[in-house]
Every structure is written in structure tokens, then in C-alpha cells.
Amino acid sequence: MAGFDRPLRIALFTYSTKPRGSVVHTLELAEALYHLGHDVCVYALDKDGFGFDRLLSVPHHLILSDSVDGDIEQLIHQRIQEFVDACDVQFSQISPYDIYHAQDCISANALAVLRDRGRLPHFVRTVHHIEAFNSPYLQACQERSIQLPNRCLCVSHYWQQELQQRYGIFAPRIINGVNLDRFSSIPNGTEIGLKQALGLTGNPVYLTVGGIEPRKNSLTLLQAFAAVLEHRPQAQLVIAGGATLFDYQAYRDRFFALVADCNIAVGQSLILPGIIADADLPALYRTADAFVFPSLKEGWGLVLLEAIAAGLPVLTANQLPFTEFLSAEQAQLVDPQSPSAIARAMLDMVEPSVRQALVQHSQAVCQQYTWSASAMMHLAHYRSVLSANS
CATH class of the missing domain: 3.40.50.2000 (Glycogen Phosphorylase B;)
Structure with a gap:
């Protein structure tokens, strides 16, 4: 040795x-x-x-x-x-x-x-x-x-x-x-320009990173967001990313059929910027009010740590591996198969008192990893x- x-x-x-x-x-x-x-x-x-x-x-x-x-x-x-x-x-x-x-x-x-x-x-x-x-x-x-x-x-x-x-x-x-030199809640001056470029005018703005695909649970998240819009019609959902080897066209077709059925306006309520430049990703987190990630299968969930480091409240599935490093005090843990449960949590997590508590309790996670x-x-x-x- x-x-x-x-x-x-x-x-x-x-x-x-x-x-x-x-x-x-x-x-x-x-x-x-x-x-x-x-x-x-x-x-x-x-x-x-x-x-x-x-x-x-x-x-x-x-x-x-x-x-x-x-x-x-x-x-x-x-x-x-x-x-x-x-x-x-x-x-x-x-x-x-x-x-x-x-x-x-x-x-x-x-x-x-x-x-x-x-x-x-x-x-x-x-x-x-x-x-x-x-x-x-x-x-x-x-x-x-x-x-x-x-x-x-x-x-x-x-x-x-x-x-x-x-x-x-x-x-x-x-x-x-998580790289705390890259991801933090401190603005770097590019946030306003990025919001304008992507059309982020919503209140609140929900962000997820990973694209539209089955294991990201995109269809169920969309159903939840449709319910959120009934209570918060000015809300926006940003689905960033999406580079993958696999062709999920059939799943994407179902996703956009549901977008049409729910009368969700792409480019207004639903923002699909695709792959975000690496230099813009930290600022993108800071343009959002909450991070939503009810994924069905992940190795870990690096984006959750990045969102927490950026000062966002986070939502994820109440299952492993997420519950290995996040507690109910640190994240909105939801049944990923339930659109109604996800919608309720999305509405709750942007309430000032809930948001503050989630952010406060989750910050210690970044120091552990x-x-x-x-x-x-x-x-x-x-x-x-x-x-x-x-």
C-alpha cells in the first residue's frame, strides 16, 4: 500500500x-x-x-x-x-x-x-x-x-x-x-438578462433540470403543474436540460398531448429552454422560486444539491436515494405517483414561512457533501x- x-x-x-x-x-x-x-x-x-x-x-x-x-x-x-x-x-x-x-x-x-x-x-x-x-x-x-x-x-x-x-x-x-464555488444564492449580475432571455415573468417560477423523459416523471409533474395553475395562474414551470442517448419521442408526444389537453401555453406557462450553458446554470437556479424534482429513479440527485446551494426550497420523491440525504424538514418529500400530492407540495413550498424553513434546514446538507x-x-x-x- x-x-x-x-x-x-x-x-x-x-x-x-x-x-x-x-x-x-x-x-x-x-x-x-x-x-x-x-x-x-x-x-x-x-x-x-x-x-x-x-x-x-x-x-x-x-x-x-x-x-x-x-x-x-x-x-x-x-x-x-x-x-x-x-x-x-x-x-x-x-x-x-x-x-x-x-x-x-x-x-x-x-x-x-x-x-x-x-x-x-x-x-x-x-x-x-x-x-x-x-x-x-x-x-x-x-x-x-x-x-x-x-x-x-x-x-x-x-x-x-x-x-x-x-x-x-x-x-x-x-x-x-456540490461545488459551492459555482452554486450559491449570491447573484452575479446575469440573472436579470437570463430571465429576460427565457421569458421568466412568472409568480412563482418552478424549475426542474433533466429534460422530458420517463424516469424524470415529467408527465406526472406536468399534471401537478396543471393543478397548480388553477390556484396560481401566473406560475411558470421551467424544464431545463434534456441531453440523452435515448429517444423518448413516444413519451414526449404524450407529454405535449397533455400540454394541449390542459391548455398550457408553451413559452408562457411552460418554458422549455433545452440545454443550459454551463456558465448560466448557477444563475438559472437563482431565477427560480422553487426546485421540483419528483424523479422516479436516480443514482443520487446532484441537481437537488445544486438547487439547495443556490438557496431554493426543493421537492423530491419520498423514496431512496433521496431520503438518504434529505429529511422532511429539508425538502418537500412527496409520493411521485400522485399529481395531487405534488401539486399541494408545490403550492405549499412557495408560502414564505414554509419556503424559509425548508431553505434554512437544508443548507447543512451542502457542507456534508x-x-x-x-x-x-x-x-x-x-x-x-x-x-x-x-
Whole structure:
């Protein structure tokens, strides 16, 4: 173990440059490891050639992803192969890293191939959550990405238990964090311009981040918002984000059919700005009055920590993993299957006394979850992997 007390050379792999949860986790972890004195490089698939929407202190190697004429199975197959092809060449030409760490199913499958080819000795994977795929091919990819790593890590007790029960794998839990240098309640002067650009004139303004998709529970949230409008007709719901590998067009069609049935005006009551520039995201939180996130399945819920750091009251599902780090004093915890329960909580949480209490009680959560602490936990497991394979 002592031989690995030196700074480590660490390669982190993520499937995208778009700001999804596991991608944000990768970048924040990379920065935290770098600031602790380690040599870190991020490898990422880059679909549009624009790279990450933020400046990084750490080196990063972008692998341009080609378009795919085919279904999701062909897309996943090609994305894995793009990782393999690019890294197979590079890893044969450079001195090896100490740690190769995949943050998703795609990069984990690629690292398994590269390990079989002798390009790397071992690899680690973080399991953020487990999907339920109907496709045998996608399910097999997921199974391999969990069963083949030399060590799996996870981000919540809930997924730790799921990995133990489903696969017989003990995956140490590593905390997520929130970057308090980026997310705070202190205005930076861009809020007014952002509100004007997005048309945020509502009272109140509810925000959610993650796009329109099944596990974000977008349909049920929309039903709840329709009920809110009956009591607060000036309210607005902002659904930001939405970058994903998967095509949720059928679900989106149902969503917009419900928008029409409820006579909700897109661009007035419902604001859909799409992906928000990384530099604008902290200010976007500050333009809202409340954050609503009744998601059905998450690895953790990084956006909840970001919203709390920005000084917002938050609403989320009364289930794991959210209840691992949020209590009923710190968040509006609701039945995510009940539009009426969500609507009642949305109305309550913008009442001044309720809002103040939620914000006051939730602030301590941000101090418990830092990227520096997460990086230290990762390093302990990295060194354990190195020791076990030395």
C-alpha cells in the first residue's frame, strides 16, 4: 500500500460531453483529484465536436463520435467501439495510468475489451443507477459493465443494496458533492438578462433540470403543474436540460398531448429552454422560486444539491436515494405517483414561512457533501485496487 502513496495517474471515462449527472460527477471528481495533487485525464465521447461546456483544469481527450443510422442498439455498439478504437491506439503509445475509471455502461464495456487486449491491467466502474432495458443487447451490455470491472463503486446505499441483491457484488458507496464555488444564492449580475432571455415573468417560477423523459416523471409533474395553475395562474414551470442517448419521442408526444389537453401555453406557462450553458446554470437556479424534482429513479440527485446551494426550497420523491440525504424538514418529500400530492407540495413550498424553513434546514446538507471528500474516498479505493493487483 505504501508504494502507492505517491500521486496517481488517473484516467476517467465518460460517455458524453453534455451535462448529464454522471458527466458532471466525472468532471467535478477530476478537478477535485487534480487539486489534491494527482495527474488526471478525462476521456469523453464528443458528439458535436464542441467539447465540454466549461473550462477544465485537467487535460481531456475528446473522441469524436460519428452519427449512427440505426436503432439504439447500433448506437451503443458504435459508441463502445469508438472508445475502444481510440484508446487502443493511444494506450499502446503512452505510459500506462495507475487507474482507469469508467463512469457508465458504455465506457465500462470498452475498458473491458481493452483489458482483454492487454492495454490496461484493471479498471473501476461507478454504477450511478441500473436501467431496466427491454432489449437483450442493451441488458447484456449493462450486465457486462457491472460484472466485469475489477471493482464497482456506487453513489448511494440504495444502489449498493441493489448491486448486492441482484449481482452479489459489494460496491463501496462514494458520496457525491456540490461545488459551492459555482452554486450559491449570491447573484452575479446575469440573472436579470437570463430571465429576460427565457421569458421568466412568472409568480412563482418552478424549475426542474433533466429534460422530458420517463424516469424524470415529467408527465406526472406536468399534471401537478396543471393543478397548480388553477390556484396560481401566473406560475411558470421551467424544464431545463434534456441531453440523452435515448429517444423518448413516444413519451414526449404524450407529454405535449397533455400540454394541449390542459391548455398550457408553451413559452408562457411552460418554458422549455433545452440545454443550459454551463456558465448560466448557477444563475438559472437563482431565477427560480422553487426546485421540483419528483424523479422516479436516480443514482443520487446532484441537481437537488445544486438547487439547495443556490438557496431554493426543493421537492423530491419520498423514496431512496433521496431520503438518504434529505429529511422532511429539508425538502418537500412527496409520493411521485400522485399529481395531487405534488401539486399541494408545490403550492405549499412557495408560502414564505414554509419556503424559509425548508431553505434554512437544508443548507447543512451542502457542507456534508463535498467533491474534495468524495475524491479522498475514491483515492482510498484506487489504492486498494492497486494493492490487490500488485
